[in-house]
Amino acid sequence: MTGADREPVYRFGRGSEMARDASRVEAFSDAVIAIVLTLMAVELLAFDPDLPQDDGLAAVLMQEWRAYLAYVITFAIVGQVWLTHHNMWRYVRRVDQMLLVLNLLLLMFVAAIPFTADLLADNLRGTVRDQRLTAALYVGVVLGEALFFNLSWWWARRRGLLHPDLDPRLASAVARRFRLGPLLYLVAFAIVFIDPLLSLLAYLLLVGVYLVRGPGDLPPAGQEAPDTP
């Protein structure tokens, strides 16, 4: 934080101001993701008003298991978006206008998640028929996110916005992982044409792997692999 203002600047704000910059981007993104997550919960868990309630609450809840499945799947996806964002932005030290725009475009896709989650739940319930289109929209949103994660990372690396102490090999590993994501999602999407439910399970599996390993392939804290072989 100290002694980083070596050169004359038209625009001040290296060091601590810049750190506040990145923090603010994180806070704003966090707020969007948190609202998406909670609104999605409220929508998905609410009872379908068209369901008959004569059979008691237990029967209604039974009939709604598909909505709860959609909740778990979508929560996993939103959770993974947050984790990926967290794991990427912890390495970002400064921001510029383009990185902010790329992050906003990412959030535009994130904010569309409750919509697709609702479609997914309707689909699982059988209210809406067109399973392939639903899955296509779902995948479209996920691919949009993956795209802008890739672009953000690529831009931050190219413009030197990352932390100067970041190991270049780690930066490359993150980029490789970010590139891999869309490919895997496309495979999961292709399974839709075989069986929609299978496609969702493939998704969940992928997300689970991501959740456990993390996009930056971070070893557990306290056990960092040493830098040299």
Add this chain to the structure above:
Amino acid sequence: MTGADREPVYRFGRGSEMARDASRVEAFSDAVIAIVLTLMAVELLAFDPDLPQDDGLAAVLMQEWRAYLAYVITFAIVGQVWLTHHNMWRYVRRVDQMLLVLNLLLLMFVAAIPFTADLLADNLRGTVRDQRLTAALYVGVVLGEALFFNLSWWWARRRGLLHPDLDPRLASAVARRFRLGPLLYLVAFAIVFIDPLLSLLAYLLLVGVYLVRGPGDLPPAGQEAPDTP
């Protein structure tokens, strides 16, 4: 904050970056809890559209007292979740992927609170009959939270993610308290089979005790017990 990078790291970010890490987890969790709390307020306090409004506003409000009771109960529970989260995470200095995942799973249960609160209000109003199932769902959500608080704390202790200056006896006290929570909640739940309203009151009592004492059994600031006898 400075001079903490003594060892070679594959993954940089000890010290200030790590503190930002934990702050971000707190900020994200705060956002989720805040939205849950406010959405719950909006839902519970809204008038039941099926209620006759002929008798004037006072009569409607009288009929709605159960919804207001549900509001106070659920607010107490959500408030206690926030307090517990606050009191636990103030001791967390670093995060790893698994702690983030455990925290997300905790939030998955937190985000389901408006759903159970709505069920509770419907139940108190008599719109939905199945009181035992409602209470079971309510307790299920609360137990889920308690479970992931326990797992988070256990993991953070085991992996050395807590603040190095944290007194091990305090860490143990927190763990004991976290283990006690689910047990007490289960007792409150068992009372459902005697009387659902009594069960809720037992809950409120438990939450009240937690609110006053705090999960870490913290003495009031400025009066900390000295470390040695």
Add this chain to the structure above:
Amino acid sequence: MTGADREPVYRFGRGSEMARDASRVEAFSDAVIAIVLTLMAVELLAFDPDLPQDDGLAAVLMQEWRAYLAYVITFAIVGQVWLTHHNMWRYVRRVDQMLLVLNLLLLMFVAAIPFTADLLADNLRGTVRDQRLTAALYVGVVLGEALFFNLSWWWARRRGLLHPDLDPRLASAVARRFRLGPLLYLVAFAIVFIDPLLSLLAYLLLVGVYLVRGPGDLPPAGQEAPDTP
């Protein structure tokens, strides 16, 4: 921040950890207030579906002016709650369990604002008749907030949770102002029995005075009065 750990502590965390504590309370409260504010906007500004739309959009908007008045009034009140919270908590350096509970109880009243704002709008529209009860609820919520602001400040002063450099005369001035608020609100409330609209205007006037002067009676930055006469 440094050198504040003079005494043996069972509970660590003086200095920077404590500052993070207070920041987190602020962030959580901010999130609740922000959601209240935005949800209130969405509810109040939405069209009343019962209104005839035959006369074109302009006629509908004309008929809805009362909802917009309710929006401005409630926004002023929520805005003032945020300002008061901001101005009070900037002096808080440490938190204890009781202060957190008092803050949560304050937020319980804040989260009820969209409900009363909706009642107010219905009242102004003439959909709900009972103006005195509406005003009573409105004032009840505002008084609840004022009460817990008073209790928070009183507790924080008594327990030494405020910043050590805070001038005791400023602390007293804030307390005096906090005590004055409920009195003025009660006067505005009494006017309800003369004329409800007049009462709202009295409110708006009071809030306006608060907005311009600030609860801590803070002189404009850069022009601080010197400490001695």
Add this chain to the structure above:
Amino acid sequence: MTGADREPVYRFGRGSEMARDASRVEAFSDAVIAIVLTLMAVELLAFDPDLPQDDGLAAVLMQEWRAYLAYVITFAIVGQVWLTHHNMWRYVRRVDQMLLVLNLLLLMFVAAIPFTADLLADNLRGTVRDQRLTAALYVGVVLGEALFFNLSWWWARRRGLLHPDLDPRLASAVARRFRLGPLLYLVAFAIVFIDPLLSLLAYLLLVGVYLVRGPGDLPPAGQEAPDTP
């Protein structure tokens, strides 16, 4: 941060406390903007329940393209508000009561965006006829924002609340840009009387230019123009 308390202060809090002040304003504004953005997404992307669903999901989605256009347009506008806020407040080092009030008034217009976005979507769908009034409301909200950005910046400069190291020429450049915004928006508004859709496209173009260049005319990080010719 240290050693900044040189003069006697009635109101303490220069330095780190002040930085917390500005951070809190940012966090609160972020929360409001994030909620606006996400609620807007939920509202605009939800299906119009009056649409016939007989033709399958694809047909429904086709009919809804206007809502998606409204989503992209409004997202761009809200995104730009956030960027402008971010780019302005990064230079703010201290706050006073009036700046807080100006920021709250700005947020009052921001919180009205979902309302106007909904009107816009209804308009594009043809549900609401009065295109000129809709556009007028839309522009009114945008102009209100532009007005309070201008007032905030003017006040912060006049009262010396900006960072002391900020180049005065940059402060002037920001002010010039802020003044230009309303003029351009008024031109886009005038086009409404020729063709409403053309007006929206003009808007989108303006917002796009702002997104790429940024209100403070910031050169990309790492390529700052040197201070002297």
